[in-house]
Amino acid sequence: NIVCIIVGTRPGIIKMSPLIRECEHRGLEHFVLHTGQHYSPEMDNVFFRDLGLKLPKHHLKHIREYVTHGAKTGMMLMGIEKLLMEERPRVVLVCGDANTNLAGALAARKLHCIIGHVESGLRSNDWRMPEEHNRVIMDHISELLFAPTEETAQNLRKDNVRGKIIVTGNTIVDAVMQNIKIARSKSTILLDLGLKNNSYFLMTIHREENVDNPYILADLIECIKLVIRFFKKEIIFPLHPRTGKRLKEFGLTERLDSIKGLRIIEPLGYLDMLVLLEQCAVVLTDSGGLQEEACILEVPCVTLRENTERPETVLVGANVIAGTNPRTVKAAVEKMLSVARTWTNPLGDGRAAERIIDEVQKVLKDDVSGLPC
Ligand code: UD1
Ligand code: UDP
Known part of the structure; x- marks a missing residue:
């Protein structure tokens, strides 16, 4: 070979x-x-x-x-x-x-x-x-x-x-283009979770600098509480195994579990993820791939980090770097909820x-x- x-x-x-x-x-x-x-x-x-x-x-x-x-x-x-x-x-x-x-x-x-x-x-x-x-x-x-x-x-x-x-x-554009139609026709995730389009936020976190630090992880839990309370939308939260392990280690699992309006689910397959992302109001994430896919699928993104290696997504207005402070994150979500989804994808042509x-x-x-x- x-x-x-x-x-x-x-x-x-x-x-x-x-x-x-x-x-x-x-x-x-x-x-x-x-x-x-x-x-x-x-x-x-x-x-x-x-x-x-x-x-x-x-x-x-x-x-x-x-x-x-x-x-x-x-x-x-x-x-x-x-x-x-x-x-x-x-x-x-x-x-x-x-x-x-x-x-x-x-x-x-x-x-x-x-x-x-x-x-x-x-x-x-x-x-x-x-x-x-x-x-x-x-x-x-x-x-x-x-x-x-x-x-x-x-x-x-x-x-x-x-x-x-x-x-x-970026080959992620190819991947999204090759799979989005299949995802729309095959995935039943919205039905399974009883969700309507635009009625929920999607959130993922797993970066070492975020979840391995108990103070930052606790801040992120506060972000979840504030965003749900202020915007009155559910957050769907597919849990990365690293994050699950850290929550347990730091004794934070119960604090997270007790938040009304937060739905913690298993990590999703790709087709379900594409559909859940495409139909959410805003995605809050520290994932690299999700920042890109949100930009490609015209979904506003709030990045829960201090920086990004994907500044192209910020420059076109698809993404905002919010850090992990609850008030800053809330303000970023507010801004991205009203953004016009008219940017041009800067990441490739498939x-x-x-x-x-x-x-x-x-x-x-x-x-x-x-x-x-
Ligand atoms: C890794 C990458 C990260 C990437 C992420 C994608 C590095 C340094 N980090 O981070 O850049 O964004 O993958 O998701 O390579 N675990 C499981 N099951 C799994 C995988 C991981 O239980 O299938 C748990 C294990 O306890 C493991 C921990 O998660 O020790 C961390 O996994 P690891 O692959 O080291 O890093 P990620 O956080 O997944
Ligand atoms: N993804 C997925 N299911 C999930 C979470 C993420 O299919 O529950 C996909 C997501 O659509 C993207 C990729 O996994 O294509 C991103 O992986 P991750 O966030 O783990 O890593 P990163 O991109 O930050 O390295």
Whole structure:
């Protein structure tokens, strides 16, 4: 197999799905390697089902036993290296900023594979974030830097990276376009939850800087209370496993459970998520992917963080950075409830996968290194 596509987390599976499809469509020899970083069925398996993907050829199953960033990344690095040595792909594609992708890029670098970093050049400039460390390292060791936007390409130029920068659009646009109609026709989530469009807010939180800090997590609970009380709308809250674990550890579960108007649900599959997002009044989130999808689906977004690596969404008026202070968040929701949903999506035209695989095929054709992986 010539191209290895590395996945391992929920957003990675979603954002790589258009590339897997494109390889299949062109008959380009490839295989998928799953690092096992995410493993609960609702964080992993459901996306293969919803996106109609074959199960990965390789799947590391032991990563869940490890807790720290170093141990997880190290174990993934070792597992990926072994598999790459067996498979000997020429190109390794990684997407985004999770530890999975850092491990994949490092393994590929050491074996002299050509690394393509999909969703390259994003910067929050927030050095508290593990994702920011991963992005910077990956961008410096990759040959092909697939920047979703001109702004992200500019970040890469500023960082003086050595790889080739190609502006492609974000594959999340491809994923939304490929799945939204299917979602509308198949998902029964609104009926299941008894929701009418525009009658509720959607909320997700899972960022380490937010949920691993008990004070910030407590502030976010206050945000939920205030927003429900002030706007008299329900909040639907699919709970990320990390957040669930932290709530328990910090003894905050009961405080959250007792809020009237808050509905805590299991993490959703992709089709249900797209429908629930498309029909909500405003989404409140610290997720990267949801900031993007909200912008694509013309849903106003309030970002529960101090910064974003997706400033394009803010610039077009689709997103506002609210932090985690309840009063600021309430004001942001108020503003976004009355915003005209007329912005132009700055994240791509749905053909990012096509451009990325064009470039991969070009590189494979021109590759005269003769280097095996
Ligand atoms: C990871 C990524 C983050 C991304 C997020 C997407 C890193 C550094 N972080 O964060 O950038 O936004 O995925 O959701 O790679 N857990 C489960 N089941 C699972 C997955 C996780 O129970 O399927 C629990 C485990 O207790 C685990 C914890 O959540 O230790 C954190 O998981 P981890 O993959 O380390 O980080 P995420 O918070 O998911
Ligand atoms: N998502 C989902 N179900 C959920 C929560 C999120 O399908 O319950 C999707 C969401 O639509 C987006 C992606 O998962 O495509 C975002 O993942 P997450 O928020 O975990 O990570 P991030 O994008 O912040 O890295």
